[in-house]
Amino acid sequence: MTFKRIFTAVPALLLFFIVQSSVLKGLSLSGAIPNLLLVLTVGYGYLRGETSAMTVGFFSGLLLDIFGMNIIGLYALIYLYTGYLAGLCHTWYEPVEFRIPLAMIAVAEIIVLGLEFILFFVLNGDFGFAFYLKGKALPEFASTMLSSVILYPALLWIEERFVNVDPAEKKKKEDWNVSDLVENSDKKGAE
Amino acid sequence: MSPIVKQKEERRKIPPKYLLLLFTILCLGLMVFTFTGELSVAEDAAGTVIVPFQKGITALGSSLVAMVKERYTIEELKEENRRLSDEIDELNRQNAQLIQDGYELSELRRLYELDNSYDEYEKTGATIIAAGSGNRFNSFIIDKGRDDGIEKDMNVIAGSGLVGIVADTGKNWSRVNTIISNGTNVSAAVLHSGDNIIVSGDMELMQQGRIRFSQLFDKDENVHPGDKIVTSNISDKYLPGILIGYVASVDMDSNQLTYSGQITPVVDFEHLGYVLVIMEKKAPLED
Numbered sequence: 388m389t390f391k392r393i394f395t396a397v398p399a400l401l402l403f404f405i406v407q408s409s410v411l412k413g414l415s416l417s418g419a420i421p422n423l424l425l426v427l428t429v430g431y432g433y434l435r436g437e438t439s440a441m442t443v444g445f446f447s448g449l450l451l452d453i454f455g456m457n458i459i460g461l462y463a464l465i466y467l468y469t470g471y472l473a474g475l476c477h478t479w480y481e482p483v484e485f486r487i488p489l490a491m492i493a494v495a496e497i498i499v500l501g502l503e504f505i506l507f508f509v510l511n512g513d514f515g516f517a518f519y520l521k522g523k524a525l526p527e528f529a530s531t532m533l534s535s536v537i538l539y540p541a542l543l544w545i546e547e548r549f550v551n552v553d554p555a556e557k558k559k560k561e562d563w564n565v566s567d568l569v570e571n572s573d574k575k576g577a578e
Numbered sequence: 579m580s581p582i583v584k585q586k587e588e589r590r591k592i593p594p595k596y597l598l599l600l601f602t603i604l605c606l607g608l609m610v611f612t613f614t615g616e617l618s619v620a621e622d623a624a625g626t627v628i629v630p631f632q633k634g635i636t637a638l639g640s641s642l643v644a645m646v647k648e649r650y651t652i653e654e655l656k657e658e659n660r661r662l663s664d665e666i667d668e669l670n671r672q673n674a675q676l677i678q679d680g681y682e683l684s685e686l687r688r689l690y691e692l693d694n695s696y697d698e699y700e701k702t703g704a705t706i707i708a709a710g711s712g713n714r715f716n717s718f719i720i721d722k723g724r725d726d727g728i729e730k731d732m733n734v735i736a737g738s739g740l741v742g743i744v745a746d747t748g749k750n751w752s753r754v755n756t757i758i759s760n761g762t763n764v765s766a767a768v769l770h771s772g773d774n775i776i777v778s779g780d781m782e783l784m785q786q787g788r789i790r791f792s793q794l795f796d797k798d799e800n801v802h803p804g805d806k807i808v809t810s811n812i813s814d815k816y817l818p819g820i821l822i823g824y825v826a827s828v829d830m831d832s833n834q835l836t837y838s839g840q841i842t843p844v845v846d847f848e849h850l851g852y853v854l855v856i857m858e859k860k861a862p863l864e865d
Binding site for chain 1: 592594597598601602604605606607608609611612613624625627628631632708709717719753760781782785
């Protein structure tokens, strides 16, 4: 179980980081880049709970710090707490529910963008909020949400297909999801 | 619907709250540590894993771009060829003239003992493999690091203009902070008058391809749009005489004493792919 989680999380983390930093950045130095690592952190918070999300968040932030910041640990701290808070919502987890995780990603993105504005703009003596909103925050928010619509289902699919096949976990899922048993019972019947 | 089941399961592991505390302390520790000392172990470890992938992806991206570019039609190429041959003739003429001037220049430089133009610094080429991950920082990662002799505070140029400075080095990668990023200040000078100014990166202006300058004391008002801006002698990190850009506009500040304005950088920051790192650092000031 734990092994499977790590085995899926590490490649996902590396892949998302590399795509975010190399592929998408190549398109433009100043344009809006979707915050894929945030999608991953919050997504795992909803799918797996605090522990996984915190770990993933911490290492996501650490990568961002190492490759982009003068102070190492700042993004790690932000993503760590994002992961923790997202992980608290794991109790609502239902495989068929898409609105909750997408809303969570939206909220997290807004919080992170707000923090970035305060940390990197206001503390540098730059109060151009209108510019920040128009030039950076809105495009980034839009692109993050767009990518999360594609990536969250992908994460969910991997999770349901390869990770959550543990019997105990399956039982837990059955306990929780009374309403959406149609799909699950089909699966059970097949096995 | 039983959170109780979950609690039983979770009880066997480390409680998330303790893990959170542990990670928080780790983060704060890292922050303090980066303020005080080097953190090269973590950077090297991350670089070893990530950089090869970034290199591969950058190469893939470049080859895709090359493939797209190959789709020029033959007609276009013929047309271009004709135009280029004309250009070569023109350039040959100019080149002859320039060689002549070059001899004259080196002769004069020797006479004035001013042979410290940055053409003569030892440089090494590096490919940009990723842009800095902090979304709002205009920094990027190049594919050379400590093993190639790159050190912190080395100047980075592209073509003939200043790009930025090495902010951080790993084993096989380095991070370059550009002069257009928010909060970067470069001590510069107007080439023809020698007036010292401060060039500051500004994200808002960067969208228009400009950077800001300020603190120009120009009593005689002899700085005009089009004047060359170079790094100044008094800068403590930048080598003197590297071209930054051309004055785009000059405005008087509200204090009626100093001028500020905008500069058009010579480097096209939107389409950087290959940069040169000057392997020489400005010697620190000594007593």
